[in-house]
Amino acid sequence: MFFLKKMFQLRDQVNPDAEKPFLEHLEDLRIMITRITLTLLFTTIACFLYKDTLMNVIRKPIDEVWVTKQESLLPEELDLNLEKWEKALAYASVSPQLGAYDNKIQEDWWSTIDDSKQRTLTEATVLYRAAKELPEKERKGFLESLPDNKADARASALLLLETNPSASLNEKGNLRLMSSFKPTETFMLTMKLAFFAGIVIAFPFILYFILQFVLPGLKAEERKALWPALAIGFGLFLCGVLFAYFYVLPNVLTFFYDWGKEIGVSNDWRIGYYISFATTFVLIFGLAFELPVVVMTMVKLGILSHSTMRETRSYAILAIFVIAALITPTPDIMTLSLLAVPMCVLYEICIWLSYFHEKKVRREEEEEEKERMERLLSKPSEASLTEENEGGDHSGHEDYDHPDHDDYHHHEDHDSEDDYDHHDDEDHLNYPGERQNPDEDPNHDPHLPDEDIPDEEKDRD
Numbered sequence: 418m419f420f421l422k423k424m425f426q427l428r429d430q431v432n433p434d435a436e437k438p439f440l441e442h443l444e445d446l447r448i449m450i451t452r453i454t455l456t457l458l459f460t461t462i463a464c465f466l467y468k469d470t471l472m473n474v475i476r477k478p479i480d481e482v483w484v485t486k487q488e489s490l491l492p493e494e495l496d497l498n499l500e501k502w503e504k505a506l507a508y509a510s511v512s513p514q515l516g517a518y519d520n521k522i523q524e525d526w527w528s529t530i531d532d533s534k535q536r537t538l539t540e541a542t543v544l545y546r547a548a549k550e551l552p553e554k555e556r557k558g559f560l561e562s563l564p565d566n567k568a569d570a571r572a573s574a575l576l577l578l579e580t581n582p583s584a585s586l587n588e589k590g591n592l593r594l595m596s597s598f599k600p601t602e603t604f605m606l607t608m609k610l611a612f613f614a615g616i617v618i619a620f621p622f623i624l625y626f627i628l629q630f631v632l633p634g635l636k637a638e639e640r641k642a643l644w645p646a647l648a649i650g651f652g653l654f655l656c657g658v659l660f661a662y663f664y665v666l667p668n669v670l671t672f673f674y675d676w677g678k679e680i681g682v683s684n685d686w687r688i689g690y691y692i693s694f695a696t697t698f699v700l701i702f703g704l705a706f707e708l709p710v711v712v713m714t715m716v717k718l719g720i721l722s723h724s725t726m727r728e729t730r731s732y733a734i735l736a737i738f739v740i741a742a743l744i745t746p747t748p749d750i751m752t753l754s755l756l757a758v759p760m761c762v763l764y765e766i767c768i769w770l771s772y773f774h775e776k777k778v779r780r781e782e783e784e785e786e787k788e789r790m791e792r793l794l795s796k797p798s799e800a801s802l803t804e805e806n807e808g809g810d811h812s813g814h815e816d817y818d819h820p821d822h823d824d825y826h827h828h829e830d831h832d833s834e835d836d837y838d839h840h841d842d843e844d845h846l847n848y849p850g851e852r853q854n855p856d857e858d859p860n861h862d863p864h865l866p867d868e869d870i871p872d873e874e875k876d877r878d
Contacts, residue, residue, distance in 0.1 A: 445630055446630065449626050449627065449629070449630040452626045453622075453623050453626050453627075456619045456622050456623065456626075457612070457615050457616065457619055457623075459615075459619075460614075460615035460616075460618045460619040461608075461611050461612045461614075461615035462611075463615070463618075464610075464611040464612075464614040464615050464618065465607070465608070465611040468607045468610070468611060471607075471610050471611065471614055472607070472610065475610060475692060475695055475696070476691075478662065478666045478667045478670060478695065479670055479686070479691055479695075481667060482667055482670045482671050482674060483674075484499050485671075486671075486674055486675075487499055487502075487582060487583060490580045490581065490582040490583070491580065491582055492573075492576035492577060492579070492580050494576055495538065495573060495576060495577075497538070501535065501538065502538075502582065504535065505535065505538045505539045505541075505542040506542055506584060508530065508535075508539040508542070509539055509542040509543045509546060511526070537569050537570055537573060538573060540567065540569075540570035540573075541569075541570045541571075541572075541573030541574040541577060542574075542577070542584070543570075544560060544563070544567075544570055544571065544574035545574045545577040545578060545584065546584055547559075548560055548574065548578060549578075549584065556578055557575070557578065560574050560575050560578065561575070596685075596687060596688065597687065597688050597689060598687065598689070599689075602688075602689050603688070606688065606689055606692050609692065609693070609696065610692060610696065613696040613699075613700065616700065617654075617655075617658060617703070620651055620654050620703075621647050621648075621650070621651040624647055624650050624651065624710070625643070625647055628643065628646075628647070628714070631714065646710075649709075649710075650707060650710045653706045653707055653709060653710065653763075654703045654704070654706060654707055655703070656706055657702040657703035657704070657705055657706030657707075657759075658699050658700075658702065658703040660702060660706075660759070661698055661699045661701075661702035661703070662699055664755075665698070665702065665752070665755045665756075666695060666698055666699065668751070668755075669698070669747060669749075669751070669752055672749065672751060673747075694746055697746050698745075698746055698747075701744050701745065701746070701756070702756060705741070705744070705756055705759070705760055706759065706760075706763065708760055708763045708764060708767070709763050709766060709767050709770070712726075712764065712767040712771075713767060713770060713771070713774070716767075716770075716771045716774060716775075717774075721771065722771065722775065723768065723771040723772045723774075723775050726764075726767065726768045726771055727768055730764075730765075730768070733764055734761050734764070737757050737760045737761055737764065738753070738757045741753050741756040741757040741760065742757075744756075
């Protein structure tokens, strides 16, 4: 409630000519929230229709990290990529099952692999998987004890054992990446992803509705200037989102992947946790890049000034780092720095923007004051010219030769004044017991009984 009152007071300060009671401010707030809700509902439904594309987009950073890390574990001597490795894993899964069923069928199946390198890699994969089932101390000895007719496969298997790439596939034939725990988790994640995409698309409209509420009573010229400001705000939001998506998020995922590997923990990340983490992470960076919009709005409202921002720069930087530490979904110093440093740069830009804004306002005020003074100085000359034009013809004025004669002096003025005094004398009311001219008798006392009162009346007192 306190926040609402303060916000409503700011609205009245921005538009003092149209102050509203508290309930009307609440009605405007309800209209703004309704518009934002309907806009988000429409964009969320539209984004839900492209759920497959959105899922591929949000998974791209982690897929790239996963592919990069898996390929880095493949031996360079074998000239492998992830696609060849997945194919070798798929072939290696089928071969033992066929051998258990019929050796002739297994041999026929091996003959279908025309690429000799792929066949050698598949044989090495079978040996590598078999070795990983043994205790760690016995794995290398098992591979070295193989006959020489499998020398190429044995050498490849030893190289694989040194780098230790992942040997697990999911049901789609890909390296196992993520899975879900609950039956409804994938549907809810799709809805969450669509809602996140809807926020990104609807952000310029949301920003417009918010500014329309915070800055009411905008003139037509100010509304025209609002659209470039909205474009800048949306551009900053997109810059934050893209910066987080293409640079920050992959680096953060790589950092945590390597950290898990170093301490011997398998990175079996779940799709639900990842989507929540990625969407929150990207959205926080997008909103953090809106700092210039918030600061310049406060400058426009008169809450902040260039001098205040310049003098409190050190406190603002400290506050930015504290806020960044609170809103980032990860506790590492790298993510904190990647968020706080751009915000500090944006705040410094805001200080310069406020300086130019105040300079522009002062220049406009000086021009207005100059125009006002010119108008005030031009009024006396216009008035004197008007008097000369009106007083140029003195009709009925008699000429006098005495030196004290005033050219603008008229006898009619004296006549009118005498008539005025005469009328005042005629309009004077005479009350009983009051002399007509008490000034003629200097000894007259108005508090004593009048001489005209009969003696009977005097004796009665």
